[in-house]
Structures are given as structure tokens and as C-alpha cells.
Amino acid sequence: MKKLWVIIFLTFFLTGCFDYQELNTRAIISGIAIDYENEEYLLNLEILNNKKSEGEENASAKTYYVEGTGQTISEAFSNCHLKIAKEPYYAHLKVVILSESTANEKLKEVVDYFIREPSVRNIFLPVVSKNAAAKEILENTSKENPVVSTAIQNLILDNKANDTVSVLKDFEVFTEELINPYLDGYINTISREEDTLYLAGIAVFKNMKLATYLDEEETSLLNVLKGQTKNYVLNNNQSDNVTAIGLYDNSLNLSFTEKGLVFKTKHQASLLETTYSLDLRKKESYEQLQREFEPILKDKIAALLQKLVAKQIDLLEIQNTYYKKYKKTLDNWYTLKADIETTITLNKNGLTFEVIQ
Amino acid sequence: MTNSKQIAITYFLGRALFIGFGFSLLCKMLQESVWVSALIGTVIGFLFLLFLQKYKEKHHDETILSKIAFFLFNLFIFIELGFILTTFCSSFYLVKSPTWYIILPIPFIIYTLTRKGVQTVLKVAESLFLGSLILYVLVIFGLFKEINFSHFTPILTKSLKDILLGSCYFAIYSITPFLLLWKVNTNKNLAKMYLFSMLGIILIAVFILGVLGPNLAKIYRFPEYMTLKKIKLFNFIEKVENIISISSLLDLFLTMAICGINLKDLLPDKNKKIVYPLFLGLLALVIYYFSIHYEKQLFIYTYLPLILGGGIIICILTSLIHKKRKH
Numbered sequence: 221m222k223k224l225w226v227i228i229f230l231t232f233f234l235t236g237c238f239d240y241q242e243l244n245t246r247a248i249i250s251g252i253a254i255d256y257e258n259e260e261y262l263l264n265l266e267i268l269n270n271k272k273s274e275g276e277e278n279a280s281a282k283t284y285y286v287e288g289t290g291q292t293i294s295e296a297f298s299n300c301h302l303k304i305a306k307e308p309y310y311a312h313l314k315v316v317i318l319s320e321s322t323a324n325e326k327l328k329e330v331v332d333y334f335i336r337e338p339s340v341r342n343i344f345l346p347v348v349s350k351n352a353a354a355k356e357i358l359e360n361t362s363k364e365n366p367v368v369s370t371a372i373q374n375l376i377l378d379n380k381a382n383d384t385v386s387v388l389k390d391f392e393v394f395t396e397e398l399i400n401p402y403l404d405g406y407i408n409t410i411s412r413e414e415d416t417l418y419l420a421g422i423a424v425f426k427n428m429k430l431a432t433y434l435d436e437e438e439t440s441l442l443n444v445l446k447g448q449t450k451n452y453v454l455n456n457n458q459s460d461n462v463t464a465i466g467l468y469d470n471s472l473n474l475s476f477t478e479k480g481l482v483f484k485t486k487h488q489a490s491l492l493e494t495t496y497s498l499d500l501r502k503k504e505s506y507e508q509l510q511r512e513f514e515p516i517l518k519d520k521i522a523a524l525l526q527k528l529v530a531k532q533i534d535l536l537e538i539q540n541t542y543y544k545k546y547k548k549t550l551d552n553w554y555t556l557k558a559d560i561e562t563t564i565t566l567n568k569n570g571l572t573f574e575v576i577q
Numbered sequence: 578m579t580n581s582k583q584i585a586i587t588y589f590l591g592r593a594l595f596i597g598f599g600f601s602l603l604c605k606m607l608q609e610s611v612w613v614s615a616l617i618g619t620v621i622g623f624l625f626l627l628f629l630q631k632y633k634e635k636h637h638d639e640t641i642l643s644k645i646a647f648f649l650f651n652l653f654i655f656i657e658l659g660f661i662l663t664t665f666c667s668s669f670y671l672v673k674s675p676t677w678y679i680i681l682p683i684p685f686i687i688y689t690l691t692r693k694g695v696q697t698v699l700k701v702a703e704s705l706f707l708g709s710l711i712l713y714v715l716v717i718f719g720l721f722k723e724i725n726f727s728h729f730t731p732i733l734t735k736s737l738k739d740i741l742l743g744s745c746y747f748a749i750y751s752i753t754p755f756l757l758l759w760k761v762n763t764n765k766n767l768a769k770m771y772l773f774s775m776l777g778i779i780l781i782a783v784f785i786l787g788v789l790g791p792n793l794a795k796i797y798r799f800p801e802y803m804t805l806k807k808i809k810l811f812n813f814i815e816k817v818e819n820i821i822s823i824s825s826l827l828d829l830f831l832t833m834a835i836c837g838i839n840l841k842d843l844l845p846d847k848n849k850k851i852v853y854p855l856f857l858g859l860l861a862l863v864i865y866y867f868s869i870h871y872e873k874q875l876f877i878y879t880y881l882p883l884i885l886g887g888g889i890i891i892c893i894l895t896s897l898i899h900k901k902r903k904h
Contacts (some may be wrong), residue, residue, distance in 0.1 A: 335796070341804065342803070343807060543731065
């Protein structure tokens, strides 16, 4: 009899039924857009519709949107929740889109909210909407992309060709960069052309404020220097002949000398196209191409570095590298002279040895 | 106690005080150097346990004073573990359940276990050990590719004083639950098993630092749980942090059970009837005193290593006093 009482007691208290909820009583939020206008947050939630859609033409009904405003981000969320008939569920959150004004003025508040909130898993992708409000981006559904947050996630994570401009960085990694005194944080930007969404470079942050943008070309080069792309195309169309090589394996070594900074970059490259009459059975042909491309790449890196120095943005982790080597801070890094040494090793020629004349 | 039972119980005990308290405080104190302190702390703890084993062999008499000291020590740890359990469950598992509802079955189960005796707790630990170990291995596989090795450098950024203090804190957090086995007949391998248990703790500290980074690890209340959120197995098994951290709940639960047995054994025979009301009362204290008074929580969070260290010293001193009187 005693055992029976134990079983009855445990049945009521050890099942966790108190918090139990059916899937269809939950509003699964997959994307959030945060705009900041007139000293007020405008929040938009993209909610997955778990009712079956009726026919293909109704594809857009896969999601619905809820809007709320508030003086604080918590108030805006609270006002959004008032318009949802179900229990908001944030564990499947994929993307948070910040408008330019939010990124510039309210990033600290947004980061604090998400990092503190237990219902949110901090592995979503933060992005900044460029040349459009965050809400416009989130509601930019199409037949091909009925769930915008999934489309953005795919653009960043799944499209291998995008690895030149995409930054694989979840919210937690981004937060670590923001609060690390030796790093400046950066995340992807999303823009749109008619109904098409595309990655438009990166937004760079300094002291919890939006400092500047890097366009697609600059972002690609940054990814090369950080060894995060295998698809960077370098062109040489200065003469009548056109040549393009692809940098597929890249590394950067930063060292500190008495004179200043030395950036040594090494790149493995493959020949993509050329109109030169080259015989690729000969070693000299490769060396000739390498000699041509190295100054081109060096100039590009110098131009990028010049922009970063002008804005005092440390995206190449100069301060962090210095701190890790010497356990000291290097606040005046942007005043130091920088030397760039570039080495390209062309070691793939594709399927042909000779150029078609 | 058989070797397998001892391995199992020491594996669970060693981790109990790190959840929500140990890791969080050490990450805040030491940042990049947390793993260094974990290593030094393990050595300190190992040596201290060796000393305690020798001491125990020579001094197995008990006085009323030493009994009272050990009783109070267990009382405090029971409350402390109850508090960690409540906070952990209400933060991540049963977010909407009232605290009293979460904690209500705990004294009942612990009372049942204390009635059955220490052998039952050891058998429970033995049977849960393999499952917990499998979850641990899953964590290692799931998190290994998430580690950023640059988070471990530069080494030794903190002063020697901070590192030594952190090491002492680590040793106190890890040894305290082992002291609960003072009255249990353990075999001579206890110190070696402590090393096995600490290997697991050091790896967790390394994963927290490697995955979250020093700056993020220091701001989280439960950095070990936040690290688990990153687990992705074979690119499709994810959101498993709640399943995996059940292992942490088992640590707390089994340590509370050992505490409960000590409390019951230390009570005079005529007072054995108050064991269940005592457990209930202690956990009510957790709900209606510690859980709602944030300043009390902060006090314990900050001074826990000192309180525990003081408790250990008092327990040893009380038995030394007795020895001197005997002479």
C-alpha cells in the first residue's frame, strides 16, 4: 500500500506536466526584426504557421507577422505577445535583423536583452538591414522563399559560393567580440533588390556602435585575410589579356617589429581563366602569373587596410594578436607603419595545359 | 564499498558544487587562467584528501563537538544544494512552475533513500553512472569542434595571488562533497578517484573557456549550461542541452542524498522521527528565504568557498581538540 502511495505521489510531482504544452499551442518564432524610430522600438516577429497551407498558391501563409512597439525592448516584446494567441516559443529563433538605427543607437540594449533572456537560444544569426528597414527585410516573402528567416540563414550558412561575403557567426560569438576589449565586432548585412534578398557585405561595430560598412568586395578580401573563404576570384584585366585566378587557401601572419606592423599573407591559387598564350607544362608560366598577381593583391590589401586605419577599426585583430603575444595593450596600432608581403602559389591549372588560341 | 560504487559516487559528488556557483565564480575571477587554477586546485585537493585519509585512519573517535560541527556542515551543504537545484530547475526546466512545486518531491525521495541507507544510494549512483558517462562523452564529441583555441591565450594573465586563490577555491569546491563520505567506509583509493572526478571537471572548465571565451564565460550565471547550447551532433542533433544537463541534476540529487544520510545518522536515535520534517523544513528555508532574497543568494555566491573552507577547518579542529584532551 505504501508503495502505491509513493507511485501516486511521484506521478503527480515528477512528470513535469505543470509546464507541459502541445506543439500547436505554441507560436514558433523564427525571425525577429528590430527597428528603432522616434525613440521607440518597433518589433516584428515572424511566426511559423503550423496549420497546413491550402494549395501551393498559398505558400506565403507559411508564416505570419506580429508587430509591437515599446520604449524598451522588453515592452516591445510584451506588446507583441499581446497579439499572439499562443505561447511564444523562441527556441527555434534563426535570425534577428537589426535596422541601421538600432545597430547604431541601441545595440547594447538589444545584446543585453538577448543574452539575459533564458527562452532564447543564443545561436541565432544577427544581421543588419542595409538600405531598408528591418521590418521590410523580414516581411519580404516570396513564392521561392516563404520563410524569410530560413532564406537568410541559407544565404549565410548553406550557400558555399557565398563564403566570400558571408560571415559564419552566431549571436554568442558576436557578443564575445563586442565585449572583448581587443576586438571589434562585425556581422552580415542584408539588403534587397525588388523581391530578392542578398548579402551586402558586413556592418562593423566599435564600442557598441555601428562604425561603418564594408561592401561585398572589401568583405571578400577580409575573409581572404582571415582564411575564411575558398572562392575568392582575383582578376587581372589591365592589359589586353584577361586572367583570373581563384584563391582557395589563405593565411595571414601578423608580426610586430620596431618599425611597425608586418602583414605576411600566403595564398594557394588555381587558374580560372586566361587569354595569355601560356604553356602550363612549364614552371615559368606559373611564376609569371604569380608575379603578376602578387602586386594586384597587395594593392587591394593596402587599400582595405587604409580604410580600416582611417576608421580605427581593428578587424584584422592587431590589438588581440599583440595582447596574446606580449600581454600588453596596443592602443595606437593605427599610427604604426604597415608593411605587406604577399605570396601567391599558383598550383592548379584546371583541366588544360594550353590556352585555346 | 566496492571500487565500482566508489568510482560512481565520487564521479557525481565531485561536480555538485560547481554547477551555477563554482564555474561561474572561477570564470569571473580567472578568465583565461581558469584551467591553470583547475589544475593546481586538483593537486591541492588531491594532497588534502591524502592527508585526510591518513588522518581518518588515526582519528576515528567522535566527540559531541565534532558531531555537531559535522551536522551543521551537512546542514549547510544540504541547503546549498537545494538552492542550486531549485535555481537550476526554475531557470531552464520548469520555468513556469512554482518553486515549491519543483522542490516538493525532493525531501520525500531523499527521505526514502536515507531510510534504505547508504548502500542504496551507492547502488543508485552505480546504476546511473554509465548513463551519465555516456552523456559526458556526447558533450565532448558535440563541443570539440566548437572550441576556439585562441581563447586559452595568453596564459597566466592574472596575478599569482589570484591564481592561487582561485586554485584554493577550486580545491574547496571539489573536496567539500568528498568530506561528506567521512562517515562512510571508503577504500584507500578515494584520492585516486578524486583525480578521475576532477579530470571531468577540468575538461568542463576547458570547454567553457574554449567555447564561450573568457569574456562571455564570466558574465553567465550558468556558463556550463550555456556551453551545452552549442552542441550539434552530426549536424542534425541539436537542442540537447536540457537532456544532457540532467546529469548535473543527478550530481545534485545524489550529493543531497549522501548529505541526508549523514544528517539522519548524526541525529540521536530518539530524534530520528524528525528527519523528514527536517528535510522539508530545510528546503522550505531555501524557497522562502534564499530564493526570494537576492542579497542572501549573492552573499552565498561570493563567500561560499570561504564558508565551506571554514566548515572543513572547523570539522578537523573539533576532532583535534578531542585528541588533545585524551592525551
